[in-house]
Amino acid sequence: MGKFYVTTAIDYVNGVPHIGHAYEKILTDVIYRHYTQRCENTFFLTGTDEHGIKIQKTSAEKGISPKEFCDMNAQSFKDAWKKLDIGYSKFIRTTDEEHEKVVQKIFQKLLDKGDIYKHAYTGLYCSGCEAFLSEKDLTEDGLCPDHQKKPEVVSEENYFFKLTKYKDAIIKHIQTHPDFIMPSWRATEVLNQLEHIEDISVSRSKSNVSWNIPVLNDDEQGIYVWIDALSNYITAIGYDPDGSSDLFKALWPVDVHVIGKDILKFHSIYWIGILMALDLPLPKHIFAHGWITIDQTKMSKSLGNVISPTSILESFNLEIPDPLRYYMATSAPCGKDGNYSDDDFKEKVNAHLANSMGNLLNRTLSMLVKYFDGDIKPGFLGKNELTEQAVNTIKAVKHHFDYFEIAEAGQKIIELVDITNKYVTDNAPWTLAKEGNMERCGVVLTNVLEVMCVITSLIYPYCPNIARSMSDQLSYNLDTKLDNLTCSNLKSGHLIDKENIKPVFLRMDSELADKAQKIK
RNA sequence: GGCUGAGUAGCUCAGUUGGUGAGAGCGCACGGCUCAUACCCGUGAGGUCGACGGUUCGAAUCCAUCCUCAGCUACCA
Structure with missing residues (x-):
């Protein structure tokens, strides 16, 4: 594979980041890091959506x-992503000058083409929604259901995008590309929505909303969210109607847009229509993830159960984000909702990362030092009975990632850890050593360490810091591409000294958990 | 109202096109081991596989009806 371009949704900076934002970025970062292990040229875009009346x-x-205001909040997003080791290539803000200029050009191009037209109408406008509502959207009292406010009767002339012109083409594309929308069962939902689609309004009168990108040659109108925000995926990498950058040519079409299930409609219908109008190739995949609930309850400001991603790290006293990343990425099956609870978090992370994986490396290296002074002898290499299992796991993990089944891939990795732990117990190197069967003992330990190298690579996207610590202790090159990953990673010679063996992740103990409860 | 998905062990969930006694992980109990981060390995607890029918030699797996949850989407008023 050559290139891989992945994006997240851009977050609206009307507030500060919460765990739902973090969930998406973690998923995307895991996908991104996995593909850096498979592709030469990769790009990860995230950012913030900063216009609109709410921010105004x-x-x-x-x-x-x-x-x-935007500067402040955008920074808090950047800070949060840094703490979570989200390794984005670029952070775009829709207030970036370059973005604004290109958005204006895009708008003009569609206008020139006739895909954007001006249309006057009268409707019920809710300023909270920043949108016109139809009568049936309202409550019995005639209020906006989301804002409990009475919408105003507003007569306005706006620009509209001819979405209906592309309706049939969009339907056809979805029908003929079963892996376009993932998970695939969501495609039905989108096709359903397409039946009732109408042209969408893509501008707002300046008198209502001033904080937006002005329409060129029209002082009365500002560009509304669809063309402004969705275009970030192409403006960020240098799209320009008058001639795009080399980066854009290399990266587009995007391999996957990672988004929440709530904005699937905008991405699989509106955005696709816009791309068609621009004569640009379409995204290869749109991956709609589910929500993270807190203790089985929807997270919402009114319930007061909004959790910031960094507060979890703080309350558990975690110095690295790896456990949270691992938990987030593996707790919800592909595309479905997942749940966060303190107990479950602690349980899973302790069991998988500390007890199983971390301890496996630790016990094996300890034996290598105890029985062989940390040396791998030439005779230990090349007879690995675990190769087949390891190779199968590599294949399975890649296959899962092809379908963005991040949790499922993670499960496969831990399965390999479990198999290897069992192999250690079954072969009991400590008994072999006591019996003086040193050759066999060394082979067993080396076999395990070889598999640990594989595990290190595979766990890296989820736990980059832990993986680095593992690769250090194994003298393993973490840059190894998955296609070249085998069970022959070690060389004979001295591997490690006792003082350099360090647990890669310590259990979170009950004391800390209690402390976290008190803070909560 | 329609459509889609889901309802399986305490918890989170797997269960291809129906077929040896219904699974995994975690948690729990007991046993083993002692290299290791009180860790790992093994065994177990008996869940009417949402409900009631039906098809079949045989269904968690197919069909009908119903209940609950989630999501999408109408229409009548």
Whole structure:
């Protein structure tokens, strides 16, 4: 494989990051890191969506300019991602000058083409939604169900995008590309929505909303979210109607847009329509993930159970984000909702990362030092009975990632860990050593260490810090591509000294958990 | 109302096109081991596989009806 381009949704900076935002970035980062192990040229885009009336209003309430407000919140997103080791290649903000300029050009191009037209209408406008509502959307009292406010009757002339023109083509594309929308069962949902689609309004009157990108040659209108926000996926890498960058040519079409299930409609219908209108190739995949619930309850501000990603790291006293990354990435089956609870988090992470995986490396290296002074003798190499299992796991993990089954892939890795732990117990190197069967003892330990190298590579996307610690102790090259990954990674000679053997992840003990409970 | 998905051991879930006594992980209990991060390995607890029918020699797995949950989406008022 050559290149791999992956994006997250860009987050609206009206608030600070919570665990739902983090979930998506972690998933995407795991996907991204996995593909860096398979491709030469990879790119990971994330960022923030910064225009619109909500930001205009919130910043006004705070008495600061919208830009200042955005700067502040965008930074808090960047800070959070840093703490989670989200290794994005670029962080785009829709207020970036370059983005704004290209969005204006895109708008103009569609206007010139006739795919955007002006249309006057009267409707019920809810400023909270920043959208027109139809009567049937309202409550019995005639209020907006989301904002409990009475919408105003507004007469407005806006620009509309001819989405209906592309309706049939979009339907056909979805039908003929079963892996376009993933998980595939969500495609039915989208096809259903397509039946009732209408042209979408893509501008707002400047008198209602001032914090947006102006339409060129029209002082009355500003560009609304669809063309502004969705375009980030192409403007960020240098798309330009007048001639795109080499980076864009190398990366587009995107391999996968990772998004939440709530915005699938916008990505699989609106965005696809826009791309068709721009004569650009379509995304290879759109992956809609589920939600993270907290203790089986939906996270929401009104319930007051919004959790920030970093508060989990702090309350458990974690110095590395790996456990949280691992838990997030493996707790929800592909595309479905997952749940977070403190107990479950601690349980899973202790069991998999500390007890099984970490301890396996630790016990094996300890024996190598105890029985062989940390040396691997030439005769220990090349007779690995676990090769087949390891190779099968590599295959299975790659296969799962092809379908963005991140949790399922993680499960396979831990299965290999379990198999290897059992192999150690079954072969009891400590007994072999006592019996003086040193050759066999060395072979067994080396076999395990070879598999540990494989595990190190496979776990890396989930736990980059732990993987690095493992690779250090194994003198293993973590840059090894998965296609070249075998069970022959070690060389004969001295591997490690006793003082360099370190647990890669310590159990979170009950004391810490209690402390976390108190904070909560 | 329609459509889609889901309801399987305490918890989280696997269960291809129906067929040896219904599974995994975690948790729990007991046993083993002692290299290791009180870790690992083994054994067990008996869950009417949402409900009631039906098809079949035989269904968790197919069909009908119903209940619950989640999501998408109408229509009548």
